[in-house]
Amino acid sequence: MKRDIIACGQKVDIGTRVVLWSEQEGFECPNPRGRNSCSQHDPSLNDAPSQKFKNYKIKNPKTAYQELNENVYQLVLHYDVCYTSSHCHQLMRESPFKGSHFYLDLDGTLFQTCDLYWKTNTAPSDDKKGNERAVHVEISNLSWEALAKESEYYPSKQDKYKKTDKGWKLVLPQEYKTKILKRPFNAIPARTFGKRGYFSKKVNGKTVRMWDFTEEQYKSLEKLCIGLNKLLPGIKLKVPFDKKTGRHPLDRLNNYSRFHGVLGHCHVQNGSTGLECKYDPGSAFNWGRLHRAFKKTKP
Numbered sequence: 001m002k003r004d005i006i007a008c009g010q011k012v013d014i015g016t017r018v019v020l021w022s023e024q025e026g027f028e029c030p031n032p033r034g035r036n037s038c039s040q041h042d043p044s045l046n047d048a049p050s051q052k053f054k055n056y057k058i059k060n061p062k063t064a065y066q067e068l069n070e071n072v073y074q075l076v077l078h079y080d081v082c083y084t085s086s087h088c089h090q091l092m093r094e095s096p097f098k099g100s101h102f103y104l105d106l107d108g109t110l111f112q113t114c115d116l117y118w119k120t121n122t123a124p125s126d127d128k129k130g131n132e133r134a135v136h137v138e139i140s141n142l143s144w145e146a147l148a149k150e151s152e153y154y155p156s157k158q159d160k161y162k163k164t165d166k167g168w169k170l171v172l173p174q175e176y177k178t179k180i181l182k183r184p185f186n187a188i189p190a191r192t193f194g195k196r197g198y199f200s201k202k203v204n205g206k207t208v209r210m211w212d213f214t215e216e217q218y219k220s221l222e223k224l225c226i227g228l229n230k231l232l233p234g235i236k237l238k239v240p241f242d243k244k245t246g247r248h249p250l251d252r253l254n255n256y257s258r259f260h261g262v263l264g265h266c267h268v269q270n271g272s273t274g275l276e277c278k279y280d281p282g283s284a285f286n287w288g289r290l291h292r293a294f295k296k297t298k299p
């Protein structure tokens, strides 16, 4: 079973399944780009239009790895507003510029879509330089699309989570259910809130109502962060935390461009410079859990 993540050909075993772009079940990033700060590729790859995947070649992997380590220091977390990772990939393919280095499916399976040397246009950040310094992961979760009264892209009369004898579960359309690698699989939120099941908190000024990610997703995410920190040590095992309040902030950080570690799309982009305001990974994401996992890892 393959469990490596890859940057400039260097590998780290992260201890959980990672499906690479080169595997049969894998996904190739439809729109990779060269990073401006890295020199080991043809500069025409920095801009649109996207070229054939095989054109994205690294000249000297050793130099490339050095350059990447000097310039990349953030892992940015996203929810994908999709049913599953295969659904997410389908939407990325329909776009002329979107992509993400990693997808994290409901069952905890990670997909790496290209070598981390490349840039993916996942979160420009308010300073519009965000993708240059970051690696991204799109974690499957419908966010508020799961609520009937707030659904817009996938309208339905019923909430997409259902309460059963065993608790809450995501009701997946058959076409997506069959594409999850672990089958049969029930997508159960890791935590639920009260009777209603979903969480509700303000993120960058908007009340975000959503069900939690799955236990399997949290476990794989912890391993991804720890593995990435080994591969690209600039990405510190650190999450946004306010020492004064003892809380994990959910709004855009003041020092977002200098933060070295793991943070959310919401922490780097509130739309103050004209971009879209972002809320992911949302109100249900358990920052405390990641924080505790990192503390245990540190020597």
Ligand SMILES: [Zn+2]
Binding pocket: 077, 078, 079, 122, 123, 265, 278, 280
């Ligand atoms: Zn995002």
